[in-house]
Amino acid sequence: MDNATKTEDVLYSDMAYDDAFRTMESECDDLLIPYVNYMFGEHYDSSAVITRMRNEHFIEHEDHSNEKRITDSHFTISQNGITKRYHLECESSKYDNSILIRLFEYGSQIAVDTAETGEMTVRLTFPNTGLLLLRGPRSVRDKAVMVIDTPDGSVSSTIPIMKIYDFTIKDIFDQKLYMLIPFYIFNYESDLEAINSDEQWIEKLQDVYRDILNEIKDLHDGGILSAFSCGVIINSTRRVMYKLMNKHERVQEKVGEIMGGKVLDLPEIRIFHEGKEQGRLEGEAERKQLSEEIERLRKEIEQLKQKEND
Secondary structure, eight states: OOHHHHTTSTTOOTTHHHHHHHHHHHHOHHHHHHHHHHHHTOOOOTTOEEEEOOOEEEEEOTTSOEEEEEOSEEEEEEETTEEEEEEEEEEOSOOOTHHHHHHHHHHHHHHHHTOEEOSSOEEOOOOEEEEEESSOOTTOOSEEEEEEEETTEEEEEEEEEEEGGGOOHHHHHHTTOGGGGGGGGGGGGGGHHHHHTOHHHHHHHHHHHHHHHHHHHHHHHTTSSOHHHHHHHHHHHHHHHHHHTTTOHHHHHHHHHHHHTTOOOOHHHHHHHHHHHHHHHHHHHHHHHHHHHHHHHHHHHHHHHHHHHO
16 A cells, blocks of 8 residues: 555544544543643542633734644643643654743633633633653653743743653553553654564564553453543554554554454443444434425425415
8 A cells, every 4th residue: 555545544644643642631531630640740530520621722923913723632620629720732743942832822822711800910820731742852851841031020830741752561551641552652663664674573563562452451341441441542542553654564554453453342332332323323314304304394385485476
């Protein structure tokens, strides 16, 4: 399959990395809570309430033009009477200082959108911001600092930075960082060309993903992750791998099939997808019924008009 054909495949998406992160954040509380706990040193449990917020913002430039930007995630978590706001980003480009400027722009717009105003005051609350890097350089530190100078003094905020290359697959499961699973393949990115031409290396990578799949199944069987979240992890992993391996056909096919050809056959996942299909069929039936009703009314109106003309 050539690259042009691959990009037309339903699995392929230029936004595969962003989509994977946003899907896990927006759909799976049991993936997001341990991720936030690790990144920000929180202690939320399953009783915490997550509220997803608007993630579309307009950044105004010096020429007064507006640019629409979409954050990877913007949400609040409430527990024990305390509510905190969070903004997470997943970056697939190599790190440079412009990322911090972008994080400030996102954070400041969130602060403006949620501002509390009084007669003579305005309170701007910046969210807790965290960054996940999928690529290097390896010299990037674990934290960045955002400093804002005002006429009355300076305020600063720390931005924790997680780098996928700092985590082994054991680390990911031990620390409950299940949201990192789809991106673990980035640890092999620089070796993909060599792996693609080495059957033994391909088999080793297949074994890695077989083990990952078994670990995911154990998390479901142990009641730690929902069947839906397991399905999201597997599907996201498959799509991320497909995009990253797009130029390495043999490893894409043989390793990708582990997550694609042998998806967990969990009853809950089947029920979920069957429910979606049933809903789709019912929706189509309702649309057809409505269309028929509209057509019937149209004909009645035409008949009434015809009688008036006669």
